[in-house]
Amino acid sequence: xxxxxxxxxxxxxxxxxxxxxxxxxxxxxxxxxxxxxxxxxxxxxxxxxxxxxxxxxxxxxxxxxxxxxxxxxxxxxxxxxxxxxxxxxxxxxxxxxxxxxxxxxxxxxxxxxxxxxxxxxxxxxxxxxxxxxxxxxxxxxxxxxxxxxxxxxxxxxxxxxxxxxxxxxxxxxxxxxxxxxxxxxxxxxxxxxxxxxxxxxxxxxxxxxxxxxxxxxxxxxxxxxxxxxxxxxxxxxxxxxxxxxxxxxxxxxxxxxxxxxxxxxxxxxxxxxxxxxxxxxxxxxxxxxxxxxxxxxxxxxxxxxxxxxxxxxxxxxxxxxxxxxxxxxxxxxxxxxxxxxxxxxxxxxxxxxxxxxxxxxxxxxxxxxxxxxxxxxxxxxxxxxxxxxxxxxxxxxxxxxxxxxxxxxxxxxxxxxxxxxxxxxxxxxxxxxxxxxxxxxxxxxxxxxxxxxxxxxxxxxxxxxxxxxxxxxxxxxx
Numbered sequence: 294x295x296x297x298x299x300x301x302x303x304x305x306x307x308x309x310x311x312x313x314x315x316x317x318x319x320x321x322x323x324x325x326x327x328x329x330x331x332x333x334x335x336x337x338x339x340x341x342x343x344x345x346x347x348x349x350x351x352x353x354x355x356x357x358x359x360x361x362x363x364x365x366x367x368x369x370x371x372x373x374x375x376x377x378x379x380x381x382x383x384x385x386x387x388x389x390x391x392x393x394x395x396x397x398x399x400x401x402x403x404x405x406x407x408x409x410x411x412x413x414x415x416x417x418x419x420x421x422x423x424x425x426x427x428x429x430x431x432x433x434x435x436x437x438x439x440x441x442x443x444x445x446x447x448x449x450x451x452x453x454x455x456x457x458x459x460x461x462x463x464x465x466x467x468x469x470x471x472x473x474x475x476x477x478x479x480x481x482x483x484x485x486x487x488x489x490x491x492x493x494x495x496x497x498x499x500x501x502x503x504x505x506x507x508x509x510x511x512x513x514x515x516x517x518x519x520x521x522x523x524x525x526x527x528x529x530x531x532x533x534x535x536x537x538x539x540x541x542x543x544x545x546x547x548x549x550x551x552x553x554x555x556x557x558x559x560x561x562x563x564x565x566x567x568x569x570x571x572x573x574x575x576x577x578x579x580x581x582x583x584x585x586x587x588x589x590x591x592x593x594x595x596x597x598x599x600x601x602x603x604x605x606x607x608x609x610x611x612x613x614x615x616x617x618x619x620x621x622x623x624x625x626x627x628x629x630x631x632x633x634x635x636x637x638x639x640x641x642x643x644x645x646x647x648x649x650x651x652x653x654x655x656x657x658x659x660x661x662x663x664x665x666x667x668x669x670x671x672x673x674x675x676x677x678x679x680x681x682x683x684x685x686x687x688x689x690x691x692x693x694x695x696x697x698x699x700x701x702x703x704x705x706x707x708x709x710x711x712x713x714x715x716x717x718x719x720x721x722x723x724x725x726x727x728x729x730x731x732x733x734x735x736x737x738x739x740x741x742x743x744x745x746x747x748x749x750x751x752x753x754x755x756x757x758x759x760x761x762x763x764x765x766x767x768x769x770x771x
Contacts, residue, residue: 315472321471351412
């Protein structure tokens, strides 16, 4: 069933509402004084008249109509002219008179609605109806009756509600009777007050429940959603092996880029690497990895078997399409930790030479790639940085490998647990990364957010679940 939307016309707000309010929904706009409720209401009416041919009414219990005209004109909205054209009515009245009149189907206010063919109405503010009620239950009945009377006239009502000091949403009765709730707040950011809007609910409709900053300019309100779509689509890009993730990232990872995944240790991190390997094999590219463990290839083979990928993994290794290089050259299960070895100077020299040899082999392998078969590099920075000195990783591994992928048109995907590495190393990785994806577990759920890409994608926080079939994870979006 198609749901008719009522666009607010406010830049950014309709994005949070997937196009606008549902037609006929009662919308509660709640906030403390000065948060922009009246401005939002006036702009909702003006945009409806000017761009959607939907006349409206502004009903106020607090201001004289002249003050509404003046405030609207500050934004270039000539409410007087719109009234003369019978597209708008600004009415100053009392809350009890409105309530008693609107309950009668043939009352004065319903007649006004019909005279101009009104589709939108703003009531500023319903806080006054508290004076008519003896308790919360009675207040809820009054608001419910008001909403039903407005809906009966075919209106989409915007009900403004002033929150007094100490009052929070979740405890006010109007919240339960409204179909949609917008919460406006003012918060201090580095000593400066900034305005935010949050869609707390939108009954029967998709919405993005993320707090979004907004500004009041000369032309009205502009909402800046906490996400950004891709500025452009890549002509060439590789898949991560997870289509849902590629979509979030705006098309995958472009050649010549380094993308960093910050992943908490509670998650099955091998899913990222195995999907990357599987996609590399399917694309007939080369997979390379630098590791500090002589047994890591065996570990990956075991994981591949668990995920039903053993045959293609073994075949790719045999064909030389998967190459895992141990930068330390040690054998055995336990890798000595630098700092626990007696002859430090000689050992550091040996390690530096071993790393240099591995990086040289990697460079030679990258030279074999071409536009038909590219190189894809995977680096587990958590393992590298917990075994090697930070300077080795940055100067002897990170810098030369990033030069390689950019020179030869490859791709680097890095994995890191931010809590397990030095803060300075994390800062360097974040600075070097062309793209950043964060995955973490909180309470009983796992979350993912793309915070940086080459084409400027920034997504809301999404959740994901692990599955039993490839790609073994499904991302769930709002």
